[in-house]
Amino acid sequence: MPEGASPYSKKVMDHFVNPRNMGEIADATVVADVGNPACGDMMRLYLKIENGIIVDAKFKTFGCGAAIATSSMLTEMLKGKSLEDAKSISNQAVAEALDGLPPVKMHCSVMAEEALLKALEQYNRSQEQKPESFEV
Amino acid sequence: MQPDAQRDIYFDHAATTPVDSRVVEAMLPYFAERFGNPSSHVHSKGVEANQELDQSRASAARLINAPAETIIFTSGATEANNLAICGYLEANRERGKHLIISEIEHYSVINLCLKLRREGYDLTLLPVDKLGLVHPDKLHAAVRRETALISIQHASSEIGTIQNIKELAAIAGEAGVFFHSDAAASAGNIPVDVVDLGVDALTVSAHNFYGPKGVGALYLRPGAKLEAQIIGGFQERGYRSGTENLAGIVGMAKAAELALAEMPQRREHLTVLQQRLWNGLSQKYEFLHFTGHPSERLPGHVSFWLEYIEGESLLLFLNVYGIQTASGSACASNMRGQDEHDLAASHVLTAVGVPAEYCSGSLTVSMGKDNTEDEVDYFLQIFPQVVERLLAMSPLWADKLKGKNPYQ
Missing domain, CATH: 3.40.640.10 (Type I PLP-dependent aspartate aminotransferase-like (Major domain))
Structure with a gap:
């Protein structure tokens, strides 16, 4: 990638141009949608959870450079984490891992955090609803 | 696709022009x-x-x-x-x-x-x-x-x-x-x-x-x-x-x-570039919609919006390939603002009836007297690659492929 001037950090541009974990997980444990096209951004987060560990995370995002980069960084941070550890990942942590975002773009990192919280919530709900007889 | 680091194509003359x-x-x-x-x-x-x-x-x-x-x-x-x-x-x-x-x-x-x-x-x-x-x-x-x-x-x-x-x-x-x-x-x-x-x-x-x-x-x-x-x-x-x-x-x-002296030649040249770009884009995607008047328009000016793709990421990607354009996307509107409340979709696009959920996918290509047909061809070569890349990332496009209306 040429070293063009950009309003974003090098890390943001790297995750934007070469997004990690972009795509779908066919047998995802949970899929969470946040945002909407009217607001100009929407993120779909796929998590595969096994024994309380996030073994895989992928995303699809419609949005600006910051939205795509934070989606990419979030999935990187989630992979291999326990659900307990994943819960404590904040939008600030994602933004910091990207060497910061312009103030006007911080809401994009909030979208990533919201996607994570929604996915974890969905997962917890699905666990509660599981009939006991199905437990192994 | 490999970015061409040599390319520096300025297609944003509506924002400003180089001093001759x-x-x-x-x-x-x-x-x-x-x-x-x-x-x-x-x-x-x-x-x-x-x-x-x-x-x-x-x-x-x-x-x-x-x-x-x-x-x-x-x-x-x-x-x-x-x-x-x-x-x-x-x-x-x-x-x-x-x-x-x-x-x-x-x-x-x-x-x-x-x-x-x-x-x-x-x-x-x-x-x-x-x-x-x-x-x-x-x-x-x-x-x-x-x-x-x-x-x-x-x-x-x-x-x-x-x-x-x-x-x-x-x-x-x-x-x-x-x-x-x-x-x-x-x-x-x-x-x-x-x-x-x-x-x-x-x-x-x-x-x-x-x-x-x-x-x-x-x-x-x-x-x-x-x-x-x-x-x-x-x-x-x-x-x-x-x-x-x-x-x-x-x-x-x-x-x-x-x-004043060069206006006829400049306009003729820009009309050629405009037609070339317009023709190259017009049959390409059913989800690409031109904005503005088809004939009563500034020479060298081509503007449109896309479904499923957000404008700022389009601008950023094009810039990675050395092409500089503009968008009326809210996300690209005010990078120096304090927070997201300083972002707004273009009032011009909403006025011509582009739904707010689509304003985010707008692009304005404004060419100038020193642009060349070769640059237009390069744009037409890069643009579909960028579009495909962003479509692949888009959950809206994924829904569309599955037969759902992602905007509902």
Whole structure:
């Protein structure tokens, strides 16, 4: 990638141009949608959870450079984490891992955090609803 | 696809143009050698500066077929728009408190008029049709006895549409209402003739036709009254005080001379590029929609919006490949803002009926005299790759492929 001037950090541009974990997980444990096209951004987060560990995370995002980069960084941070550890990942942590975002773009990192919280919530709900007889 | 690091393609001439090297050359002596103050009438340096100011005024006036004495030099189009509107209202307070502008004016008109509305003026925002045109009937119907001023831009930098100012100004003329037109995007790029258009005031911006930034002009019809907005030592016949930016004014004059002399060739060249780009895009995607008027538009200007893709990421990706364009996307609107409340989808796109959820996928490609067919071909080669890449990332596109309507 040429070293063009950009309003974003090098890390943001790297995750934007070469997004990690972009795509779908066919047998995802949970899929969470946040945002909407009217607001100009929407993120779909796929998590595969096994024994309380996030073994895989992928995303699809419609949005600006910051939205795509934070989606990419979030999935990187989630992979291999326990659900307990994943819960404590904040939008600030994602933004910091990207060497910061312009103030006007911080809401994009909030979208990533919201996607994570929604996915974890969905997962917890699905666990509660599981009939006991199905437990192994 | 491998980015070509050598490419540096500027397709954002609606934002600003490079200063022509001949303009730079004309300006250079006015920094260190011919630095005189035109107000220093008595000594040689001052006389020299004053003569140059007169000649520059004549050149700038010729661009819009105006008499030299009708030109007021300003710091640019924003100041000229502010001077025309506030200056006229202050000098003609007996005229009533109703203003008419179009919905697609530049911020320097629309935000100023919204401020005037907060201060007690009644404001009519004239709608435009899907192609971006103000309908004469609508203007006719909006004019009232207490209408003080009408301001309608000549051409839109965002969607390229050129208004029929002659017809609109005639309606104002019949009603005896002062008519101003912001010609920042058009003057120097297409013929602008204040006599033929019949306007009372018209704004010109130098950096939109290969002149320097920081200089523009307001044409004011002889006999029209205007109250100065910058008060001081009587420069520009008292309409705009402050020592003249002579180097800038000389640059604007040179750019105006070149624009007038080269306009037919420039337009012909830009029309070829425009057609080439238009043809290359028009059959490509069912989800690509052109904006603005198909024929009554600025030369070299192509604008459209895409479903499923967000505009800022499109701009960023194109920039990675050395192509610089613009978007009306909210996300690309104000990168220096404090927070997301400083972001807003383009009022121009919503005015021409682009739904808010799609404004985010808009792109404006504005080519200039020095762009080449080869650059258009490179764009047409890169653009589909960028689009495919972003579609692959888009959950909306994934839904669409699965037969769902992602916008519901």
